[in-house]
Amino acid sequence: MIVIQVVFMVIAGLGLAAALGTILARNLVHAGLFLVAFFFTVACLFVLLEAEFLAALQVLVYIGAVAILLMFGIMLTRNIQGDDPTSVPSSWRLPGLIAGLGVFLVLACGIFYQKGIGSQLSWTTKDVRPTISAATGEAATPRSRAVNEMGRVVGDELMKRYVIAFEMAGLLLTAALVGAIAIAHREEAAPSAARSGSAAGRQSADGDPGRTGALEVASTASTR
Amino acid sequence: MNTVWDDLAGGLWGQTQAVELGWGTGIRWALWLLVAFPVVFPLIVAYMVWLERKVAARFQDRIGPNRVGPLGLLQPIADLLKLLTKEDLVPRTADRWVHLAAPVMVLVSAFLVIAVIPFAVNMAPVNLPSGMVYLIAVSSISPLGIFLAGWSSRNKYSLLGAMRAVAQLVSYEVPQVLSTIPIVLWAGSLSLVTVFERQREFGWFIASPPGLLAFLILLVSGIAEVNRTPFDLPEAESEIIAGYHTEYSGMRFGLFFLAEYLSVFAISCLGTALFLGGGTPIPFVDFPTNFLGEAFSYVLVDIILIAVFFAKVVFFIFLMFWIRATLPRLRVDRLMNFAWKYLVPLSIINVMVAGVWYEIVIRPGSLTVWNWFRGTFWTALLLVPAIVFVFWANRRETAREPLGTEWPTVGPVHPGFGLRSVGR
Numbered sequence: 001m002i003v004i005q006v007v008f009m010v011i012a013g014l015g016l017a018a019a020l021g022t023i024l025a026r027n028l029v030h031a032g033l034f035l036v037a038f039f040f041t042v043a044c045l046f047v048l049l050e051a052e053f054l055a056a057l058q059v060l061v062y063i064g065a066v067a068i069l070l071m072f073g074i075m076l077t078r079n080i081q082g083d084d085p086t087s088v089p090s091s092w093r094l095p096g097l098i099a100g101l102g103v104f105l106v107l108a109c110g111i112f113y114q115k116g117i118g119s120q121l122s123w124t125t126k127d128v129r130p131t132i133s134a135a136t137g138e139a140a141t142p143r144s145r146a147v148n149e150m151g152r153v154v155g156d157e158l159m160k161r162y163v164i165a166f167e168m169a170g171l172l173l174t175a176a177l178v179g180a181i182a183i184a185h186r187e188e189a190a191p192s193a194a195r196s197g198s199a200a201g202r203q204s205a206d207g208d209p210g211r212t213g214a215l216e217v218a219s220t221a222s223t224r
Numbered sequence: 225m226n227t228v229w230d231d232l233a234g235g236l237w238g239q240t241q242a243v244e245l246g247w248g249t250g251i252r253w254a255l256w257l258l259v260a261f262p263v264v265f266p267l268i269v270a271y272m273v274w275l276e277r278k279v280a281a282r283f284q285d286r287i288g289p290n291r292v293g294p295l296g297l298l299q300p301i302a303d304l305l306k307l308l309t310k311e312d313l314v315p316r317t318a319d320r321w322v323h324l325a326a327p328v329m330v331l332v333s334a335f336l337v338i339a340v341i342p343f344a345v346n347m348a349p350v351n352l353p354s355g356m357v358y359l360i361a362v363s364s365i366s367p368l369g370i371f372l373a374g375w376s377s378r379n380k381y382s383l384l385g386a387m388r389a390v391a392q393l394v395s396y397e398v399p400q401v402l403s404t405i406p407i408v409l410w411a412g413s414l415s416l417v418t419v420f421e422r423q424r425e426f427g428w429f430i431a432s433p434p435g436l437l438a439f440l441i442l443l444v445s446g447i448a449e450v451n452r453t454p455f456d457l458p459e460a461e462s463e464i465i466a467g468y469h470t471e472y473s474g475m476r477f478g479l480f481f482l483a484e485y486l487s488v489f490a491i492s493c494l495g496t497a498l499f500l501g502g503g504t505p506i507p508f509v510d511f512p513t514n515f516l517g518e519a520f521s522y523v524l525v526d527i528i529l530i531a532v533f534f535a536k537v538v539f540f541i542f543l544m545f546w547i548r549a550t551l552p553r554l555r556v557d558r559l560m561n562f563a564w565k566y567l568v569p570l571s572i573i574n575v576m577v578a579g580v581w582y583e584i585v586i587r588p589g590s591l592t593v594w595n596w597f598r599g600t601f602w603t604a605l606l607l608v609p610a611i612v613f614v615f616w617a618n619r620r621e622t623a624r625e626p627l628g629t630e631w632p633t634v635g636p637v638h639p640g641f642g643l644r645s646v647g648r
Contacts, residue, residue: 064364
């Protein structure tokens with residue numbers, strides 16, 4: 001076994017361990033952290049496949065954005081001080097197991113019995129990797145360009161061949177952003193009107209300035 | 225037999241920038257991994273702390289540490305020993321593993337940023353072909369670490385500080401990234417070594433209006449990214465005890481401390497490498513590499529480049545210390561306002577003006593004085609109204625809100641109760 005095989009086995013093993021940790025962890029935040037470790041091992045696998053641009057994007061998007069969002073979601077929807085353990089109700093275990101096994105079978109069959117795309121043979125029949133010409137004298141093949149200048153090639157493809165999908169994704173993201181701001185803004189406008197109304201009501205109801213002063217200080221603390 | 229694995233190994237090792245795997249490369253990597261990263265950079269950071277205390281002291285008309293060794297130069301060693309021997313406290317209800325993992329994530333993120341910076345010719349630890357994306361990716365791990373620090377401490381002040389820190393860091397990442405886009409456009413590549421080479425041909429990227437604006441935006445958002453004053457609301461002592469690192473003491477706090485100053489060093493190195501041409505001494509002059517016989521001139525040129533690089537980095541570090549000693553802290557809503565309403569529009573406009581600069585100065589292939597003047601004229605003509613417009617539009621919008629709407633409405637003020645008069 002040569003070095004690169006050992007490296008792959010180690011990274012894949014760590015990835016499997018992280019995935020197992022994600023589903024078996026008692027504490028949700030720990031499960032989220034195991035998921036972050038899993039994303040990181042996927043990025044390592046991308047590096048093994050000579051795609052360090054994709055590895056960087058994986059870290060940037062998944063760990064830098066999705067994982068943070070996940071952590072915020074966990075924090076805002078669970079009891080803040082405690083960490084109630086997650087558990088599956090026992091009547092769901094057998095159907096869950098069957099569904100999981102079914103997904104695993106679909107993925108395994110899809111990967112191992114792949115028929116090949118277009119003129120390429122399926123990957124199980126290949127035993128030699130096409131070479132990238134790293135020598136400076138030779139002309140750049142499409143594959144060597146894709147590896148050496150992956151950012152440029154991805155940008156070219158996104159702007160030429162996949163431009164419609166790219167623009168539609170951008171439009172979708174903009175719509176989501178505007179919608180989120182609209183919803184947040186609407187929720188913010190209503191409670192503040194209620195708060196100032198109730199403060200005025202409290203003010204006129206009793207003539208004790210000290211108590212209402214404390215109440216208003218408390219409400220300002222909660223707005224901040 | 226040439227299996228998949230052999231070819232993958234051949235492909236991986238003989239990758240992209242054509243690293244030959246002789247023992248020379250092995251020695252280089254061993255020196256970087258075993259000498260530079262564990263020893264040299266922490267030592268630089270420790271003496272940065274000493275420098276900060278001295279500089280801040282001089283700004284405040286006092287002397288700073290001067291008892292421990294001559295000029296207080298052994299003070300960082302004393303601090304290190306203190307941090308190492310302090311009791312390792314974890315609050316009883318805290319989450320032990322997350323409490324330990326959080327400063328490690330922030331520290332790893334800071335170290336990884338330094339790994340792609342070209343200190344001199346052939347002196348970048350790693351020359352990644354997509355170095356810029358790697359930089360953004362790696363600097364986006366630290367908000368996660370900070371959030372976990374605040375969360376795992378089980379302390380409401382820590383959590384509040386952590387949430388504000390993450391909001392600030394995530395907001396200031398956007399102008400930081402957008403301000404490096406002109407660099408990618410002008411260099412034509414995502415690799416920082418190519419950026420360095422391109423600045424040898426076309427002069428420092430800061431010597432152009434869009435470059436100057438991009439540099440200023442990078443500096444400001446960089447300071448915000450490392451939680452330095454005036455953006456240090458998440459960890460300010462008078463505000464929120466110590467924010468996300470309230471419950472950290474001893475060497476755990478030492479890790480956060482090291483991570484913060486290492487990030488300051490990393491941001492200064494990044495600004496120098498991207499905008500000030502790395503170690504080149506004079507802006508528009510390429511340095512000769514072969515004047516005294518090959519090996520000797522190579523080493524000499526590298527030494528000069530590294531020295532000039534560190535001089536520039538020290539200047540920027542001093543600038544950050546200066547700003548810390550001088551400016552007050554930004555309030556959290558002003559901080560977010562500043563990022564989204566001032567820096568993001570400016571950096572987007574800057575990207576478009578950078579395209580103009582590219583067409584006039586860089587596309588012809590080599591730098592001429594006439595092109596440079598023409599480029600400066602046109603880009604300044606486009607940028608100055610844009611900057612004025614952004615500030616004017618923000619002013620107009622702030623002025624449109626009636627006075628006192630930021631403060632909660634209180635109603636009629638009773639005389640003699642000072643607590644309520646604060647509302648108006």
